Amino acid sequence: MPDLRRLRKVTRLPLTGAKAEAPLYPLQVGMPALDSIHDDFAFRPKGGRSSYRVLRTTEVDSYEKTDAAQGFASALRGQKAPAPAAIEAAAKRPPSTGDQFAGTDRKAAKLSIGTAKTQTYSDVSQLIATLPLHDQMAALKIPLGSTSGRVTQEQRNIHVTGFLYASSREADNDFHLIVGRDPKASGPAMYMTMEVSGLPLQNSPAFADLNASRTSYKTFFGNNLPGAGYDYYSTNPIPVVVEGSLFWDATHSTGQAPGPPSLKPHMPTIWEVHPVTSIKLG
Amino acid sequence: MLDQVRPGMPAKDSVREVMNFVSPQNVRYKILRTSEMDAYDPAPKAEKKRASKS
Numbered sequence: 001m002p003d004l005r006r007l008r009k010v011t012r013l014p015l016t017g018a019k020a021e022a023p024l025y026p027l028q029v030g031m032p033a034l035d036s037i038h039d040d041f042a043f044r045p046k047g048g049r050s051s052y053r054v055l056r057t058t059e060v061d062s063y064e065k066t067d068a069a070q071g072f073a074s075a076l077r078g079q080k081a082p083a084p085a086a087i088e089a090a091a092k093r094p095p096s097t098g099d100q101f102a103g104t105d106r107k108a109a110k111l112s113i114g115t116a117k118t119q120t121y122s123d124v125s126q127l128i129a130t131l132p133l134h135d136q137m138a139a140l141k142i143p144l145g146s147t148s149g150r151v152t153q154e155q156r157n158i159h160v161t162g163f164l165y166a167s168s169r170e171a172d173n174d175f176h177l178i179v180g181r182d183p184k185a186s187g188p189a190m191y192m193t194m195e196v197s198g199l200p201l202q203n204s205p206a207f208a209d210l211n212a213s214r215t216s217y218k219t220f221f222g223n224n225l226p227g228a229g230y231d232y233y234s235t236n237p238i239p240v241v242v243e244g245s246l247f248w249d250a251t252h253s254t255g256q257a258p259g260p261p262s263l264k265p266h267m268p269t270i271w272e273v274h275p276v277t278s279i280k281l282g
Numbered sequence: 283m284l285d286q287v288r289p290g291m292p293a294k295d296s297v298r299e300v301m302n303f304v305s306p307q308n309v310r311y312k313i314l315r316t317s318e319m320d321a322y323d324p325a326p327k328a329e330k331k332r333a334s335k336s
Contacts, residue, residue: 035321062295076321188287257295264293268286 005029013037016084021053022235029183030165030191030234032057032262037232038087043224048282054224055232058087059260063252066171068093068228095228096173099214101198103172105251107146110274111200113209114155114245121160124181125190131246131271134253142250156246158273163237164281165191166260168230173198175217175226177276178263183237191267193249193258194242197275209277213244220281230260240281247274284314292316 010024014035021040025031032055039056058072071090075082096102101111121127132153142151166178180191196217197210204210218225249270252258259267286294292314299315 077324079322188289190287255295257293259293261293264295265291266287268294 194273243278
């Protein structure tokens with residue numbers, strides 16, 4: 001029986017017409033829509049043994065209003081083939097700069113670490129299975145203001161082993177990491193958001209852990225950090241071990257949820273690991 | 283209740299209406315009406331503006 005995930009091979013990027021660096025298999029687990037890929041390159045982390053392929057896409061969280069997000073939307077809309085220069089220009093617009101956290105919603109919770117003992121999971125689906133249901137969390141009516149701290153359910157700390165499929169940089173200086181299961185695992189693909197946070201003030205109790213995890217993430221990717229559009233690593237998902245606190249994204253409890261459009265149907269929760277307090281990639 | 287990890291499901295936050303439908307062969311189906319459209323389609327707002335100008 002042939003591997004059905006390798007049934008179709010694509011050698012050009014449909015969006016730009018450029019030749020792909022290597023064949024792409026759109027049916028492979030965790031792939032972006034082919035027509036969202038505008039760049040394709042490989043990198044080897046400093047001191048690393050493996051190299052990883054990056055599929056740079058026009059996919060953004062659907063609620064984003066950054067210059068880059070609006071640039072992608074306007075370049076893609078219409079019946080004519082989009083101009084590669086317009087896509088490139090949008091991709092170059094940084095959604096944020098620096099390292100300080102620049103958001104306001106639930107800032108106190110996002111920049112704090114839970115108090116409970118760390119629980120360990122060997123698969124993202126095991127972690128997702130333990131999360132309180134959406135309606136239970138919505139009933140808490142968690143305030144969205146900047147001083148809104150962690151509720152009891154968000155005091156949990158976790159250690160989870162998984163694979164990084166995609167990441168992007170957001171307007172508040174957070175990096176969104178889309179972490180999923182082993183691509184060879186049986187059962188459905190499943191992903192959840194884990195956020196390498198923008199930094200709090202240096203006198204914050206969480207500063208040291210958040211700074212260390214952000215440095216670790218940035219060091220791994222070097223000059224290949226994502227911008228506003230999601231970078232996908234799905235051709236060879238990057239092994240990752242994450243520690244952090246669980247956070248329920250009350251801002252998006254109704255309306256559009258975070259996540260890249262190609263993977264969002266497989267993201268069954270708006271629970272996140274936020275902030276990531278430790279990350280080991282590769 | 284929708285089973286979101288079922289193959290072929292749309293993003294949960296794109297579903298704006300769930301309808302029951304019975305086919306002429308008397309088979310029951312569920313229709314999930316979504317906000318998803320082809321990426322190249324014009325936004326409905328832009329279309330309205332164009333119409334009002336003409």
